[in-house]
Amino acid sequence: MKTFVEKHIVDLLKTGDERAIGLLYDHYAPALYGVAIKVTHDEELAQDVLQESFVKIWKNAHKYDADKARLFTWLFRVVQNTAIDKVRSRKRKMNKEVQTDDSNVYHLQSTSLAIEHMDLQEHTDGLEDKYRVVIDALFFQGMTQQEASDELNIPLGTVKSRLKIGLRELRKLFGVLFLMISVL
Amino acid sequence: MSDRVSQFLESDLLERYLMGATSPMESQEVEYFVAKFPEVKNTYNELQENLENYAASYAVDVPGDLRAKILKQTKAKPKRALPLLAIAACTIATLFGLVAMMIYNQNQELLEDRKFTSNLLENLNDDIVSNRQMLQSVEEQFMILNNTATQKYILKGNNRANRLEAVAYINELEKRSYVHVNTLPELPDEQVYQMWASVDGKLVPLDILKVTKDNLVEIPYEERMASINVTIEPKGGSKEATKANEVATIKFDQEQQIPIP
Numbered sequence: 012m013k014t015f016v017e018k019h020i021v022d023l024l025k026t027g028d029e030r031a032i033g034l035l036y037d038h039y040a041p042a043l044y045g046v047a048i049k050v051t052h053d054e055e056l057a058q059d060v061l062q063e064s065f066v067k068i069w070k071n072a073h074k075y076d077a078d079k080a081r082l083f084t085w086l087f088r089v090v091q092n093t094a095i096d097k098v099r100s101r102k103r104k105m106n107k108e109v110q111t112d113d114s115n116v117y118h119l120q121s122t123s124l125a126i127e128h129m130d131l132q133e134h135t136d137g138l139e140d141k142y143r144v145v146i147d148a149l150f151f152q153g154m155t156q157q158e159a160s161d162e163l164n165i166p167l168g169t170v171k172s173r174l175k176i177g178l179r180e181l182r183k184l185f186g187v188l189f190l191m192i193s194v195l
Numbered sequence: 196m197s198d199r200v201s202q203f204l205e206s207d208l209l210e211r212y213l214m215g216a217t218s219p220m221e222s223q224e225v226e227y228f229v230a231k232f233p234e235v236k237n238t239y240n241e242l243q244e245n246l247e248n249y250a251a252s253y254a255v256d257v258p259g260d261l262r263a264k265i266l267k268q269t270k271a272k273p274k275r276a277l278p279l280l281a282i283a284a285c286t287i288a289t290l291f292g293l294v295a296m297m298i299y300n301q302n303q304e305l306l307e308d309r310k311f312t313s314n315l316l317e318n319l320n321d322d323i324v325s326n327r328q329m330l331q332s333v334e335e336q337f338m339i340l341n342n343t344a345t346q347k348y349i350l351k352g353n354n355r356a357n358r359l360e361a362v363a364y365i366n367e368l369e370k371r372s373y374v375h376v377n378t379l380p381e382l383p384d385e386q387v388y389q390m391w392a393s394v395d396g397k398l399v400p401l402d403i404l405k406v407t408k409d410n411l412v413e414i415p416y417e418e419r420m421a422s423i424n425v426t427i428e429p430k431g432g433s434k435e436a437t438k439a440n441e442v443a444t445i446k447f448d449q450e451q452q453i454p455i456p
């Protein structure tokens with residue numbers, strides 16, 4: 012379901028109204044920055060990614076098709092692709108592998124999770140690790156299902172089923188949260 | 196829910212489409228199912244919301260100065276890039292067009308030059324052929340004139356054409372005769388001077404007499420020529436000489452073909 016804000020931002024983007032960028036930033040920057048950090052594992056690089064992504068979003072606003080994807084899905088893909096490109100580019104420069112699944116390498120000491128997303132964090136914590144690693148590999152590391160299968164050392168069929176089940180589990184977890192919000 | 200929809204939802208197409216990991220054909224298939232079947236659309240929307248929530252669960256506060264940087268960078272309207280590109284493309288296209296036109300014009304000029312040179316060469320070749328023929332003719336005439344068997348006869352007009360002056364060269368051995376007309380008094384347009392040879396008492400037409408200045412003109416040679424006569428005839432010449440209009444004559448000695456004074 013599209014929110015009123017989302018629809019308003021899309022309208023502004025379509026007409027080239029510069030206010031769209033401010034609104035986009037205010038509503039989506041923390042989530043997108045989080046995505047950039049999860050992909051790059053580097054705050055400074057993630058900031059470059061975010062900056063570059065917003066420029067791309069602004070320049071390619073006319074390409075966004077609201078019938079094909081929600082605004083966040085489109086923004087997510089732009090940030091995800093930009094971040095993956097940056098990591099690959101840095102990888103080429105440094106000529107060494109980027110660690111992909113060890114959360115200890117995240118340089119998150121100075122970052123703080125956005126307070127308004129704390130509840131969501133608690134709910135996603137409820138997601139079993141076996142599903143989380145698959146979803147993270149596919150959505151945040153830019154791996155194909157085959158690459159995830161090789162990297163995580165699990166059969167391709169299992170990757171597919173864990174992705175499907177993991178996303179369904181998320182539906183359940185967020186469903187409970189939204190029910191609680193609506194009750195409150 | 197139809198079997199087709201169930202089968203589609205059981206596949207991982209929708210999830211891969213969400214990840215942006217489908218081929219163009221697979222994307223078309225997904226878009227078709229999303230547009231046609233509300234169950235698929237609902238599932239797809241749920242997946243998108245879950246992705247948004249999942250990603251939001253990792254949201255991190257962004258450093259304060261980044262907002263200002265981004266707003267500054269996106270100050271320019273996105274559409275500006277297009278006119279700049281369009282201007283650049285137009286400029287390049289115009290330059291390309293100009294260069295192409297210049298090359299075309301140069302090519303046309305070169306083709307014209309080539310045609311002109313080719314014509315010139317052709318004309319020069321014709322001149323060479325013509326000069327050779329002329330040289331050959333002059334050489335032949337020279338040989339005839341220098342031949343000891345060639346006799347020279349001077350024709351002078353009577354009181355009706357006292358300015359008429361011509362020289363005839365006759366070579367009995369080679370059986371060739373030439374005439375060189377120096378001057379001819381003017382005649383009305385409808386009249387000409389005609390040259391005759393007297394053979395066996397009859398006047399045989401030879402040629403119309405014209406001023407030839409530097410050239411010798413070959414005239415028909417007649418055996419047993421007793422004299423050369425010039426008469427005034429109607430334009431185009433006559434078959435029979437008008438004796439009353441005779442203006443010049445030179446008689447030969449039949450044995451030696453020498454003029455009789």
